[in-house]
Amino acid sequence: MADTAAEGIEDLHINTPEDENDSNYKPPPEKTIEEILETDKEDESLRKYKEKLLGDAKTGIVVVEPNDPRKVIVKKLALCVPERPDLELDLTGDISQLKKQVFVIKEGVSYRIRIDFIVQREIVHGLKYVQKTYRMGMPVDKMSHMVGSYPPKMEIQSYTTPAEDAPAGMMARGNYTVQSLFTDDDKHEHLKWEWSFEIKKDWKD
Structure with missing residues (x-):
């Protein structure tokens, strides 16, 4: 199963129109932090809002991890289920090994996926x-x-x-492989990784 799925990882492109609900969406033109702060600077409330939004960036170049040249560093994926500890994947190591760590999910539960990441050096548009x-x-x-x-x-x-x-029901139970991609308006692939989960009747099955 994993080998067949791995062959399809190249299909996970960033320009997949069938994925887009915003097919007419056009990314805004890129602006430097200085240009953003200069725009509408006569509006005091707007100026303060933008300074608060930009935070550390307005005082100069922000570099969190100097030895990493990337603008976006994806740190973690978490599978979040109400009233249960988050199931987490560390994305800073050997991502080729992630699919060996299988999440167990109870069928029918409501869940969310959280991505933790660092942005450094400059603003990143349209993640x-x-x-x-x-x-x-x-x-x-x-x-x-x-x-x-x-x-x-x-x-x-x-x-x-x-x-x-x-998914729920007997037919839905089993193993699944997931291919994830974190990208942006400029079609930069910040990280692409593969992971797995298993749907079971209950958490302890």
Whole structure:
């Protein structure tokens, strides 16, 4: 199953029109932090809002991890289920090993996916999370979430997807492989990784 799914990982492109609910969406022109602060600077309330939004970035270049040249560093994926500890994947190590760590999910539960990431050096426009799910090598689900534009900050920033319900019923139980992609308006692939989960009748099955 994993080998067949792995062959399809190249299908996880960033320009997949069938994923897009915003097919007419055009990314805004990129602006430097200085240009953003200069715009409408006569509006005091707007100026203060933008300074608060930009945070550390307005005082100069923000570099959180100097040895990493990337603008976006994806740190963690978490599967969040109400009233249960988050199931987490560390995305800072050898991502080729992630699919060996299988999440167990009770059928029918409501869950969200949280992505923790760092933005450094400059503003990143139109971050997007794209996910394709396979079962026995066949695609069974695809989703794309617009994460938004983020300024560089010293602390970790996060995005959480809307709630979704896990499949339920005997036919839905089993192993699934997920291919995830964190990208942006400029079609930069900040991280692409593969992971797995198993749908069971109950958490302890």
